[in-house]
Amino acid sequence: MNHLLIMLPLLIPLFGAILSLFSWRYVRAQQVIGILAQACMLIASFLLLFDVNDNGIRTTQVGSWPAPFGISLVADLFSSMMVITSSIIGMAIYLFSIKGLDKARQTFGYYPVLLILQMGVSGACLTGDLFNLFVWFEVLLICCFVLIALGGTKPQLEGAIKYVTINFLASGFLLTGIGVVYGILGSLNLAELAVLVRTPVSHPALITMAGMFFLIAFGIKAAIFPLFFWLPASYHTPPIAISAFIAGMLTKVGMYALIRLFTLVFVTDQELTIPLFTVLAGFTMVIGVFGAASQNDFRKILSFHIVSQIGYMLMGLALFTPLAIAGSVYFIIHNILVKTNLFLISGVVAHNRGTFALKKLGGVYLQHPFLSVLFFISAFSLAGIPPFSGFWGKFMLAKAGFEIDSFVIVLVSLAVSLITIFSMTKIWNEVFWKNKPETDPLDDVVTAREKKDNRLLHLPVLFLVLFILFIGVYAEPVVSMAQLAAEQLLNSELYINAVLKK
């Protein structure tokens, strides 16, 4: 049974994509298949989480080849939480794209590619093999390239080329790192690697060097401080449904891989990695938030905030205590939901007003008070105001920082929170609160059909806000699950025993 449960998050999107390919000419059928696949995926990932929660780490060996030789798929709490989050936002994005994406893009394979992208996310989270991790990241890269370039407008192509060039470079680093690891240790199975690096005969300096290759590769993919510049350059170009999924999910998958590798494999030289991560985390937070403060476009502000939030997740890895890792896990889950939701809200606003520029927007509160409430909840979750979800993540991180006397990074993170509130307030003032700038009164006429579309566009936003409120107001089960996940991450024995069946 556990074979099936682990495979389902990969197989459901795959078969959904195949069926969508068969109904290539019928967009309506593709929409139905997509929604059904998302619903199945949501159910399957919840079943997986309950199973992992009850029985500990579950594994399956694809093709029945035993562990260090074949392909292992491993589901622990962290990875199944990632899979659930990805299926939640996948559902929201699908609901949004039916009305929020133009017909031309929908007919050119948007639905199958998005499903394959989701399969890539599940694969990257569930794989227990270094080379497979690389392959899944390539799947993600290819799908993102297609999605960003889909439609072929000039800014999109420009963004896509920047995105692909820099990510190819990252893949090169990743592959080099994998080659070095294989050269030193002779295995690519994560569990076996974890055993090998802990034996005294291995070469600590070389392994640290290989770890740096992985840090650069996933640092580019997760948009960490010196390597983030591609992100604000490309994320604001595609239509909102696409950029919401990519912005919400993809950098966090990079972060997931980083946390997985640096808690399981590259733990030998922590005198180097921990100060390095601390510095990188601080700079990522500060630079990201200053970048956001200087922008005047709804989506660009949000894009820079992605960078800043990545800093918090890295901070958990830098502090490296169980509470800090739990904070990182919780923060990743929270951030995926909130960030996707903020992008979707900017999409709803732009759908009505036709622009993302703060100067031309205004008066949304008067027209859509309900949407404003939804934005308020998401924005203040992002900024970390209690009782919303961001608070708990930041609270855990700050507490973990104080416990081991790393005051500087905690102070930096709290200061960054303040500036985050500043930019969220800026969006609130400019988009929702201030009077609408003078425009042609004919634009304001809302037809009945547009009203209906609008209601459908609110649906995914509301869907995500429910989850955000759940993990914020009723945080206890999620936080305790994050703590269990952190324990599993830090106790490598559990992972090794589950995979190698000792």
Next chain:
Amino acid sequence: MKTVILAVAIRILIPIFIIFSVYTLFRGHNHPGGGFIGGLIGAIAFVFHTMTHGPQQTVDTFLKINLYGYPRQPNQSRSLYLMRMMRVNVWRRRKMAHHPEIKERMIRVEPIYIIATGLLLAAGSGVVGLVFGQPFMHAYWADFYIPIIGKPGTPILFDIGVYLLVIGVVLKITFVMSEE
């Protein structure tokens, strides 16, 4: 690019390419070969055909079939009608093409459907293991032996899927590139 030499040579080469690709596909389990490389070799045939005759001609020759027929008369028996339809479509194609009563119906195979079929076969072959409670892609082999092909099993389904997928992708790429 219309050259007489290539156009003549390709007529002889296409069957060779296709037979060799199928041979490569089936020897792939224990020797060098398999679905991917077999698919590429098979796709060469279509690529060369497109290079000499253009994409439209390739579609007409390989990926399209015209079915001929007419609506069934009210008091005509179904079996007789079916047999006549078969005769029209199998034995007397050329003659019937210009018959006034006969209508033409074109069936065209788009590369995208070849891709989808290939993916379905490949992914479906893995699910067999899951259905019987084994891990994904657990191999199942039949008990009997077919001459030339060997023992059939789920891995060959996977390879055939990859073969179709590769042919479909190369065809799609070739058609798009040669239209520009």
